[in-house]
Amino acid sequence: MARLGLRGGFFHPTTSYSLPDAVANAALLAQQDELTSEALHAVFHKRAQQLWQDRAFFRLLNRMLFYAAEPDQAYRVLEHFYRLPPAVISRFYAAQLSGFDKVRIFSGKPPVSIGRALSALRRSAA
Numbered sequence: 565m566a567r568l569g570l571r572g573g574f575f576h577p578t579t580s581y582s583l584p585d586a587v588a589n590a591a592l593l594a595q596q597d598e599l600t601s602e603a604l605h606a607v608f609h610k611r612a613q614q615l616w617q618d619r620a621f622f623r624l625l626n627r628m629l630f631y632a633a634e635p636d637q638a639y640r641v642l643e644h645f646y647r648l649p650p651a652v653i654s655r656f657y658a659a660q661l662s663g664f665d666k667v668r669i670f671s672g673k674p675p676v677s678i679g680r681a682l683s684a685l686r687r688s689a690a
Contacts, residue, residue, distance in 0.1 A: 566604040573612040576659050577622035578629075584658065585615070619659055621666055624685070632676040632684035641676065645669065 568574060574585035589608065596607060629641050646653065652665050661669075676684075 565601055566608040567612075568608060572608060573616060576657070577619050578625055579657060581657070621661065622659065625669070627684045627687050628676065628681060630684075631687055632680040634676075634680075637676070644672065 568589055570582060575582040629638060633641050652668055655661050655665055
């Protein structure tokens, strides 16, 4: 049985938004010639694995937000993010960041201490 939605891993790792992935999955489903349970499981499992790999950066951001920032200072990470150009923010929400966008997100004066940031980076990516 194909797993879709949150259970299938189809959501933005930072925002938890699932609608864009649901729309993409519906389009992918419409392209399939074979609609057996086994075939659909294979198609969506492969897509979920690819998204997991593609979205590793967002999981890293989560570690920075939740582990690098002092709890009462986490808002500074968000303030830093929302000062970025609107196009970068838009691509972030679409989970389609370029390499340059990723650099921009981490550039500038760090909103967290370097030591805490390094500690957060060493945490498990799971």
